[in-house]
Amino acid sequence: MRGHDRINACLPDEVILEIFRHLDSKVSRDACSLVCKRWLTLERLSRTTLRIGASGSPDLFVKLLARRFVNVKNIHIDERLSISLPVQLGKRRGSDQLALSSPKLQYVSEISGSEEGQVESYCLSDAGLTALAEGFSKLEKLSLIWCSNISSVGLMSLAYKCIYLKSLDLQGCYVGDQGLSAVGKCCKQLEDLNLRFCEGLTDMGLVDLALGCGKSLKSIGVAACVKITDVSLEAVGSHCKSLETLSLDSEFIHNKGVLAVAQGCPHLKVLKLQCVNVTDEALIAVGTRCLSLELLALNSFQQFTDMGLSAIGNGCKKLKNLTLSDCYFLSDKGLEAIAAGCKELAHLEVNGCHNIxxxxxxxIGQSCQSLTELALLYCQRIGNSALLLVGRGCKFLQALHLVDCSNIGDEGIGSIARGCQNLKKLHIRRCYKIGNKGIVAVGENCKSLTELSLRFCDRVGDEALIAIGQGCSLKHLNVSGCHQIGDAGIIAIARGCPQLNYLDVSVLQNLGDMAMAELGEGCPLLKDIVLSHCRQITDIGLAHLVKNCTMLESCHMVYCPGITAVGVATVVSSCINIKKVMVEKWKVSQRTRRRAGSVISYLCIDL
Structure with a gap:
């Protein structure tokens, strides 16, 4: 009833706050915060997370945020954020995870070479980090992604003030040993630490941190830190007895460091290695000592063989996730050892291991009945009979990814379709022996399929998509480069998959306006569509598409000669939620540019 406030009169602050905490939708939170001043205040109190881009005047900016959002415990600052519109300091944008844009991003393109140094003032600095530490003393999680102006001075201020810090991500920050040592000294509850691309660090900083807060530390990530060596890992092995996750990408780590971690960290569950100087000796130690290991990722290994992988299979009975990428000396023998010992294996990725x-x-198909996701990338020696056994033995398989597997064809896909009827995701790229027969089997058997990607599978045509449309309710479809697909196949999808929200039909030369009209009628939930290089689609088809697809957020339509400035204007004016339109620059009229210039991207600006 107008003039009567029945909610505020009855509900105490605590109840309204609890309601706000359960709102996941940005739109809902924004709407609630605009109801009245009380709700605005309470909605701010319910915020626990802020996401921020780089900002000018960091002291003032962070202090303003601290006054408004006093209960924030998680802050993410990422200077890579490509947000073009700056937010004025006196204005507010409501969302569950506040996104604040960067004036830097607007000004960089406007400054001249002589003014280049001014960009520095729009990056988070030590002063900004100090202000953040003073304003958010309850901080538990902080991510500083590529904040290049931060040094040990700012990190030391943070460490002294934010003693409850549990997670710290310093990816791409040029901090030094003094700052990291201060974190180890003051932040005794620190559990997660990411030091990827922190080129200013040496062993001294990481050793001091391990000495200071090693008892609480559970996760460490190191990449491209050329001055961090086995010395640091020896300290980790000695002091971080609760370590569960270790990610290493370094040419300067050898067996000695990994051995120290394996011997000193028996609770290790996740190990990701891209260290060309680590050999079988280290993997054998992991297999012998780290019996709780659940995830192992080995990338670009050139010095270890089946002996190391066999040790993992023999010892790590709890292994659930295995990634083998560019491991040239692994063969079937190593994978057989994994199959024999790791019965709980749920995820397997084999990428570029040419001897497997x-x-x-x-x-794997015979022994690993719990397998739910299988990815085979550039596996030229794996044939149909392998998928036959996977189909028979892995009834719970939900996702299959195939890239450049030249010996896998319709027979293998058919075996998967008939045996793994819980399949939800099927992604295939450049597997030229796979055609209509295999995909028809998927449509007939895999009723739970929601994601299908058939990129550059030139033997797949309309017959396959008709079967998919009749048997599956897709949300995601990518048939880019499948030149045999035309209107009939896409029309079948439009009529059979009303939940479709993503569609890529780029490089389909036989696709025309009739399919666009059917998509407009049958797929009102469509949010993203890629039409690039479709020569038969015109402004007419585009108009039919956007007439009912009012939720469309992105549309790529470069190299479509039938689409003109009229079609571009139609998309921009009809789709109120549009966020990105990619098109040639000459197809955008001055009026369209004035109306929606911020959402238009140009792939080839000179066309």
Whole structure:
């Protein structure tokens, strides 16, 4: 009833705050914060997370945020954020995770070479980090992504003030040893630490941190830190007894460091290695000592063999996730050892391991009945019979990814379709032996399929998509480069998949306006569509598409000669939620540019 406030009169602050905490939708939170001043205040109190881009006047900016959002415990600052419109300091943008844009991003393109140094003032500095520490003393999680102006001075201020810090991400920050030592000295509850691309650090900083807060530390990530060596890992192994996750990408780590961690951290669950100087000796130690290991990722290994992987299979019985990427000396024997020992394996990715073939994967299919996701990338020696056994043995498989697997064809895909009827995701790229027969089997058997990607599979045509449209309710479809697909196949999808929200039909030369009209009628939830290089689609088809697809957020339509400035204007004016339109610059009229210049991107600006 107008003039009567029945909610504020009855509900105490605590109840309204609890309601706000359960709102996940940005739109809902924004609407609530605009109801009245009381709700605005309470909605600010309910915020626990802020997401911030770089900002000018960091002292003033962070202090303003601290006054408004006093209960914030998680802050993410990422200077890579590509937000073009700055937010004025006196204005507010409501959302569950406040996104504040960067004036730097607007000004960089406007400054001249002589003014280049001014950009520095729009990056978070030590002064800004000090202000943040003073304003958010309850901080538990902080991410500083590529904040290049931060040094040990700012990090020391943070450490002294934010003693409850549990997670610290310094990716791309040029901080030094003094700052990291201060974190170890003061932040005794620190559990997660990311030092990827922190080029200013040496062993001294990480050793001091391990000495200071090693008892609480559970996760460490190091990449491209050329001065961090085995000395640091020896300190980690000695003092971080609760360590569960270790990620290393370094040419300066050897067996000695990994051995120290394996011997000193028996609770290790996640190990990701991209260290070309680590050999079988280290992996054998991991297999012997780290019996709780659940995830192992080995990337670009050139010095270890089946002996190391066999040790993992023999010792790590709890292994659930295994990634093998560019491991040239692994063969079927190593994968057979994994299959024999790791019965709980749920995720397997084999990428570019050219000596692993059909026999290795057959052993996985026979022994690993819990497998839910399988990715085979650039596996030229794996054939159909391997997928036959996976289909028979892995009934719970939900996702299959195939890239450049030249010996896998319709027979293998058919085996998966008939045996793994819980399949939800099927992504195939450049597997030229896979055609209509295999995909028809998927449509007939895999009723739970929601994501289908068939990129550059030139034997797949309309017959396959008709079966998919009749049997599955897709949300995501990518048939880019499948030149045999035309209107009939996409029309079947439009009529059979009303939940579709993503569609990529780029490089389909036979696709025309009739399919666009059917998509407009049948897929009102469509948010993203890629039409690039579709020569038969015109402004007419585009108009039919956007007439009912009012939720459309992005549309890529470069190199579509039938689409003109009229079609671009139609998309911009009809889709109120549009965020990105990619098109040639000459197809955008002055009026469209004035109306929606911020959402238009140009792939080839000179066309």
């Amino acid at each position: 073939g059909t026999l290795g994967l057959e052993s």
